[in-house]
Amino acid sequence: MIEQPLLQQFANQLGVTLSQQQLDQFDRYAQLLVEWNEKINLTAIVDPREIVIKHFADSISFLKAVSVPEGSSLIDIGTGAGFPSTPLAIVRPDLKVTQLDSLNKRVLFLQEVSDQLGLGIQTIHQRAEDGGRDTVLREKFDFATARAVANMQTLSEYCLPYVKPGGYFVAMKGYEIEEELEQAKKAIRTLGGKTEAVEKFQLEDNSRAIIVVKKISQTPPKYPRNAGKIKKSPL
Structure with a gap:
C-alpha cells in the first residue's frame, strides 16, 4: 500500500534504518488504518504518501528529539490511531509501550x-485524567507522549502525572510553539517538570516541533484535576 522506499528514505533522514520486516509492518499498519477508518473516525489522512510523511515519519522523529534507553517504558496519552507510539513500537521493539485512549472503538483498533x-x-480504555490518578499508572513511565491532543498548559496536566521523576514528557506539536510554551511555563513547573529542549524539523512541507520536558520532582497529589477544571481553569 505505501511506498516502502519513501518511508525508508524519511527514516534514514531521522537516523533510523528499517528492516524489511519493519517496512512490511508499517505497510500492514497503513492497510488496517484505511480499512478501519471506513468504520470509525481515525484520521483525515488516508493518502499513502501522506500516511508515510505525516503519520509514520512524523512519529519516528520522536527518536531524533530524545534519547530513549533500551527497554524504556512509554505511555501515549490520547493516542487516537496510535501515533506516535505504534510506529515507535515497530522501530524499537525493545520498548514497553502502553496506549491510552478514551474511546473504546479506537482501543479495539489499536489492539x-x-x-x-x-x-x-498494552492498550487501555480510560480518560487521561483518570489514568493519571490511578496508582497502577501514576509516575510509572520513563516517557509519556502525546500528539495533537491539547495545548501545552492542558497537555502537561494530562501527561506529567504519568512520568516517574527523572523521566520525560515529550509533546509533539506544530512548528510555532513559542507563545504556547511560554503560557505553559507555570503549569510545567507546578506539575514537577522543566522544559529541557525544543527540537524543530521539516519533512517536506510538514513543519513540526517536539518539546522535551524533564520530570524533576513528583507531581503534587491533587493533579490531575477533573477534565472540567482543567479546561475551565488551566494552570
Whole structure:
C-alpha cells in the first residue's frame, strides 16, 4: 500500500534504518488504518504518501528529539490511531509501550494492530485524567507522549502525572510553539517538570516541533484535576 522506499528514505533522514520486516509492518499498519477508518473516525489522512510523511515519519522523529534507553517504558496519552507510539513500537521493539485512549472503538483498533503486527502493546480504555490518578499508572513511565491532543498548559496536566521523576514528557506539536510554551511555563513547573529542549524539523512541507520536558520532582497529589477544571481553569 505505501511506498516502502519513501518511508525508508524519511527514516534514514531521522537516523533510523528499517528492516524489511519493519517496512512490511508499517505497510500492514497503513492497510488496517484505511480499512478501519471506513468504520470509525481515525484520521483525515488516508493518502499513502501522506500516511508515510505525516503519520509514520512524523512519529519516528520522536527518536531524533530524545534519547530513549533500551527497554524504556512509554505511555501515549490520547493516542487516537496510535501515533506516535505504534510506529515507535515497530522501530524499537525493545520498548514497553502502553496506549491510552478514551474511546473504546479506537482501543479495539489499536489492539488489532498490535496483535496483527506482533507488537505486544498494552492498550487501555480510560480518560487521561483518570489514568493519571490511578496508582497502577501514576509516575510509572520513563516517557509519556502525546500528539495533537491539547495545548501545552492542558497537555502537561494530562501527561506529567504519568512520568516517574527523572523521566520525560515529550509533546509533539506544530512548528510555532513559542507563545504556547511560554503560557505553559507555570503549569510545567507546578506539575514537577522543566522544559529541557525544543527540537524543530521539516519533512517536506510538514513543519513540526517536539518539546522535551524533564520530570524533576513528583507531581503534587491533587493533579490531575477533573477534565472540567482543567479546561475551565488551566494552570
